[in-house]
Amino acid sequence: MEEEKRTVRAVERALDVLLCFASRHEWGLTEIAGRVGLHKSTVHRLLATLEDKGFVTRDAATDKYRLGLSVLELSAHLFRSDDPSVVLLPEMEKLRDEISETISLYVRDRSERVRIQAVQSMQAIRRVATVGARLPLSVGASSKVLLAFANDGDRETVLADPSWPAQLDLQTFAKQLDEIVSTGYATSFEEREPGAAAVAAPIFNRSGKLVAALAVSGPSNRLTPDRMHEYAPAIIESAHRMGALLG
Amino acid sequence: MEEEKRTVRAVERALDVLLCFASRHEWGLTEIAGRVGLHKSTVHRLLATLEDKGFVTRDAATDKYRLGLSVLELSAHLFRSDDPSVVLLPEMEKLRDEISETISLYVRDRSERVRIQAVQSMQAIRRVATVGARLPLSVGASSKVLLAFANDGDRETVLADPSWPAQLDLQTFAKQLDEIVSTGYATSFEEREPGAAAVAAPIFNRSGKLVAALAVSGPSNRLTPDRMHEYAPAIIESAHRMGALLG
DNA sequence: TTAAAATGTTTCACCCTATGAAACGCTGTT
DNA sequence: AACAGCGTTTCATAGGGTGAAACATTTTAA
Numbered sequence: 001m002e003e004e005k006r007t008v009r010a011v012e013r014a015l016d017v018l019l020c021f022a023s024r025h026e027w028g029l030t031e032i033a034g035r036v037g038l039h040k041s042t043v044h045r046l047l048a049t050l051e052d053k054g055f056v057t058r059d060a061a062t063d064k065y066r067l068g069l070s071v072l073e074l075s076a077h078l079f080r081s082d083d084p085s086v087v088l089l090p091e092m093e094k095l096r097d098e099i100s101e102t103i104s105l106y107v108r109d110r111s112e113r114v115r116i117q118a119v120q121s122m123q124a125i126r127r128v129a130t131v132g133a134r135l136p137l138s139v140g141a142s143s144k145v146l147l148a149f150a151n152d153g154d155r156e157t158v159l160a161d162p163s164w165p166a167q168l169d170l171q172t173f174a175k176q177l178d179e180i181v182s183t184g185y186a187t188s189f190e191e192r193e194p195g196a197a198a199v200a201a202p203i204f205n206r207s208g209k210l211v212a213a214l215a216v217s218g219p220s221n222r223l224t225p226d227r228m229h230e231y232a233p234a235i236i237e238s239a240h241r242m243g244a245l246l247g
Numbered sequence: 248m249e250e251e252k253r254t255v256r257a258v259e260r261a262l263d264v265l266l267c268f269a270s271r272h273e274w275g276l277t278e279i280a281g282r283v284g285l286h287k288s289t290v291h292r293l294l295a296t297l298e299d300k301g302f303v304t305r306d307a308a309t310d311k312y313r314l315g316l317s318v319l320e321l322s323a324h325l326f327r328s329d330d331p332s333v334v335l336l337p338e339m340e341k342l343r344d345e346i347s348e349t350i351s352l353y354v355r356d357r358s359e360r361v362r363i364q365a366v367q368s369m370q371a372i373r374r375v376a377t378v379g380a381r382l383p384l385s386v387g388a389s390s391k392v393l394l395a396f397a398n399d400g401d402r403e404t405v406l407a408d409p410s411w412p413a414q415l416d417l418q419t420f421a422k423q424l425d426e427i428v429s430t431g432y433a434t435s436f437e438e439r440e441p442g443a444a445a446v447a448a449p450i451f452n453r454s455g456k457l458v459a460a461l462a463v464s465g466p467s468n469r470l471t472p473d474r475m476h477e478y479a480p481a482i483i484e485s486a487h488r489m490g491a492l493l494g
Numbered sequence: 495t496t497a498a499a500a501t502g503t504t505t506c507a508c509c510c511t512a513t514g515a516a517a518c519g520c521t522g523t524t
Numbered sequence: 525a526a527c528a529g530c531g532t533t534t535c536a537t538a539g540g541g542t543g544a545a546a547c548a549t550t551t552t553a554a
Contacts, residue, residue, distance in 0.1 A: 063530095
């Protein structure tokens with residue numbers, strides 16, 4: 001039970017502080033202290049360090065903390081030219097132009113998924129998808145794709161995760177995933193967000209490894225179940241073409 | 248001389264490690280240790296912590312370290328809808344369409360400048376400007392604008408900075424800056440990069456505070472000195488309009 | 495094939511340094 | 525004027541970060 005961790009506590013805490021800014025732009029010192037469960041003076045020191053290195057700044061007006069320019073600097077180097085989010089962008093735009101709905105690209109990160117790329121529909125009513133969003137793996141079409149086509153080991157690890165919602169019946173969920181494997185795509189209708197629906201298909205690289213989920217999402221009155229199944233073949237085909245572009 | 252620093256050493260070091268990735272995508276442990284001047288085992292622990300929190304990942308193939316998805320997550324929250332880089336984007340695009348050269352937006356950060364927004368020229372030969380780039384404050388049109396229109400205090404602080412290039416004659420440089428204040432804009436011709444030229448004008452917010460520099464840059468054979476002076480009025484006017492949009 | 499070099503990983507004893515309680519200063523509110 | 529809320533600073537304590545060294549593993553050289 002000892003679970004030796006070879007990490008640095010002070011750094012862990014500082015990064016927790018930094019990650020507060022993934023859910024809100026501006027934080028006060030006391031707010032952060034409350035959220036991360038540390039003493040004010042500790043957080044104060046951590047923030048001073050983060051500020052010194054440019055990872056946070058203080059808003060001139062409100063005096064509250066915000067993300068700093070070092071984050072921007074790093075984000076410029078996040079992706080290489082051969083990364084999925086770069087390589088697949090043109091194909092995503094093509095699919096968007098074909099279907100006229102918002103296209104997202106998700107990868108699994110432990111027991112969550114992260115949207116690593118998005119191109120927006122140009123319709124007046126549209127799904128707006130922000131790159132970088134971290135979402136649960138338990139709901140949504142792309143979640144189910146990422147789980148359904150994962151290695152058995154990965155799938156089990158995720159489902160056994162303590163953060164997994166207990167009310168979900170694992171039996172029926174697993175059956176649902178197996179169904180997705182056989183049809184080759186997944187749909188969700190007002191599953192995570194009311195008024196929104198999505199279709200998703202897996203992207204495998206040339207070695208056959210699941211790399212990402214390609215999702216089409218939009219308002220549920222336009223993206224009806226019928227319409228989604230109608231789009232599915234085009235999405236799967238697009239996902240195939242994308243896979244061929246990856247190492 | 249003691250200069251009490253109320254920062255956390257371990258965190259400082261971890262952030263230094265992280266900042267390595269601002270100059271290159273992939274790093275090996277030993278490389279990083281050499282760069283930041285720490286022992287392998289120390290860096291190993293710091294990297295383990297950063298990895299645990301998702302700030303770095305290890306490339307499946309090379310086993311080297313890369314930036315992780317937490318950085319992407321944070322970068323999505325870098326700017327609020329009322330931040331310059333967001334508010335000024337449409338006006339930047341307008342200027343780009345008018346002049347057909349790449350437009351950049353810079354802010355000063357201590358003794359450097361950071362490109363916080365950019366829209367690219369659509370010409371075949373163009374200046375490519377990446378958002379997040381950190382550049383010296385000693386050369387380039389926007390540098391001179393950011394210094395020329397800064398508070399006297401700020402200007403002096405920067406020029407007194409130990410990182411300031413010693414070979415630059417402060418007398419003539421200061422005179423140059425004063426000239427820029429009177430003309431209202433600055434130019435640079437193959438100053439920082441051979442083959443590149445730029446014109447820049449200051450953006451003041453409604454309170455009259457210098458917030459950013461607006462720069463037009465392109466290849467020096469197209470953006471000749473004559474052409475730059477010709478463009479200047481339009482750039483200044485655009486910068487004025489931008490300032491009116493800022494609090 | 496062996497030897498050597500380089501890279502990443504783990505252990506461990508020492509002592510530096512991160513920690514949180516408490517007190518302080520400041521600003522705005524009642 | 526009294527109060528509440530926030531950020532800042534100080535300080536004694538012990539908990540934890542540190543780097544040397546040894547180990548494991550892969551890559552390069554001979």
